[in-house]
Amino acid sequence: MTTRPWLQHYPPGMPTALPDVAPDLTSAWRARVERDPDGDALLHDGRVWSARELDEAADALAAALREAGIGPGDRVGILLQNVPTAVVTLLAAWRCGAIVPLLNPMYHGRELHHLLADSGARILVIDPELADVAAAAAEDTQVEAIWSDGDLPTSAAGTAESEGTASPDAAPDDVALLTYTSGTTGPPKGAMNTHGNVLAAAQATASWMDLGPEDRVLCVAPIFHITGAVITLMAPLLAGSCVVLIGRTTPEAVAHAFAHDGVTSTTGSITVFNGLARLDDLSSDDFPHVRHLFSGGAPVPATTVTRFRDTYGHYIHNIYGMTETSSACIGVPPGVEAPVDAATGALAIGLPLPGTDVRIVSPDGATLAPGEPGELEISGPSVVPGYWDNPDATADTFVEGALRTGDGALMDEDGWVYIVDRLKDQINTSGYKVWPREVEDVLLAHPAVHECAVVGVPDDYRGEAVVAYAVLTGGDGDVPSITAEELREHARGELAAYKVPRQVHLIPELPKTPTGKIRRRELRESGADPEADTDPVTDTDPHMDKTDTDIDPDAKETP
Structure with missing residues (x-):
C-alpha cells in the first residue's frame, strides 16, 4: 500500500511504525522486569504482584513444565478464568518454548475435546471446578497431565534459574498462542498467533492507549480470548502497567474495580458497558481514575456511546481486531470522537494502528475508492500466518499474507474505517x-x-x-x-x-x-x-x- 491517509490524523507523538524491541515475548517480558522489578504488575483479590514476584512464579512453573518433558513446540493448554495462574502459565510456557492453546472454560464434552485433539495439548492447566469436565474431554487426546490451579506441581530441582537452564530462544515466526475462532461457520479453527504477531499487536495497542507504569488496566475480556490475552494483558504488562484481574466478569465486579482498584483503562465488549449502565446506583463518581475506555468485539452504535458519555462522563472509543490479527489493529485515538458515516449511519471503528495497512476490496481483490463499500482487508505484522493444521482454511482466508476479514466496510478519504456489517449477515x-x-x-x-x-x-x-x-x-x-x-x-x-x-x-x-x-x-x-x-x-x-x-x-x- 503506497498511501496511508490515516497517518495525518495520528495524535502528536504517535509512532507511525513499530520499533523492533524484542524477538519474542519472553525477552520483552524480562526487559520489563529489569526496568522496574518492584513495580506493580498484577492485582487480584486484594493481592498485588510485583513484576519480580510474577517472574519468579513463572520461572518455578517453567521448571516444573521442563521436568514434565515440555520443550519447544509442545502445547500447554489453559482452561482458566481471569486468574493469576493463567498469566503465570503463559509466561512459564513461553520460556519453555511451548505454544499455549487458549481454551474456553465454558466448553465441555465434544466442544472441548475437539480443541484438545486439534491442538495436541500435552498438559492442561485448569480451574479446579472443571476437573471432571477436563478429564472426560481429554480422553483419546494427547493430554498427559491435568494440573489444577491451586495445586500446581513444583520442580524438585528448584527453579530454572537456579539450575542455570536458560529459556530457549524463540524466533518471531514461532507460534506463541493458538486462539480458536468461535466456530460460527464450521468447526473452530486455531489461529497461529506468533511471538512477532502478539508483540506487534501489544506494542501498537500500548502506544495507541499511551500505557505506562502509572496505569492500571482492567482485564475484563477473558484471557482465553485474543482481546483479553493481548489488549488487556500482554500490552499493559509489557508497557510496565499493572493488570487488574476480577475472575468472572459481572457488572458489579467491574464497577467495584473502577471505583476501588484505581483502574485507568479497559477494553471490553459493548455488553460490559451496557451491563454497567443497568446498575441502579452507578454514577460518574464511580470512575475516579479513568483516562479512556475502549470497546471491541462488535460494532458500537453511536447512540450507545452518546448515552454512556452523557450519563457517566466518559466516551467509549471503538477498537477493532480479530483473532487473526492478534487483537487490535484499528481504533479511535484517545480523546477523539469517531465520525459517523452520513450514508450508512455507522460509527467509525477508527484508524489503522501503527504497522497496520488496510484496504477495502471488491470480490476480485481490486482496491475500492473512498466511500465505496466492500470487504475489509488487513495486512501487517500482527496478521497471523494461517490456521493450525488447516491449509484449506488458510488459503480461503489469507491472500498473499493479507487477511480477508469477511466484514463489509468502507473507508473515507481521511482513512477512517467504518464497518457496515458482516458480509454473511x-x-x-x-x-x-x-x-x-x-x-x-x-x-x-x-x-x-x-x-x-x-x-x-x-x-x-x-x-x-x-x-x-x-x-x-x-x-x-x-x-x-x-x-x-x-x-x-x-x-x-x-x-x-x-x-x-x-x-x-x-x-x-x-x-x-x-x-x-x-x-x-x-x-x-x-x-x-x-x-x-x-x-x-x-x-x-x-x-x-x-x-x-x-x-x-x-x-x-x-x-
Missing part, C-alpha cells in the same frame, strides 16, 4: 440489500431499547425477511415501556419500507458468546415466521408491491 429482501446494523441503529435510538439484533429469516415471497429481536430497558421512571408494534412504527419513520422489520420480538436477553458477540445464527434458527405478523404499511408500499416482479435493487429512492 447482509439480508436480501425482494432484491434489496439490507444491512442489519442500519436497522439496529434505528431501533437503538429509541430510549426504551437496551439492546437489539436484526437478522434475515427465510421467506417464500421475499427470499428473506427482516426480523428484529429487542431487549427493553424497562418501564420504570422516565423510561417508557413499548410494544413491538410501536417499535415498528418508530422504524417506519426512519427507514425505507423494505428495511422495516416484518416482526419485532421482545425478549429478556440476546444469545451471546462469552465475549459478548451476539449469536445471530441462534436467532435465525429460532423459528420466526415472517408471515405471522403481516405489515399492511410495507405491503402497500410501491417498492414492496406483490404484483411488481421487476424490483431494481439498485434503484434510488426519491426523498
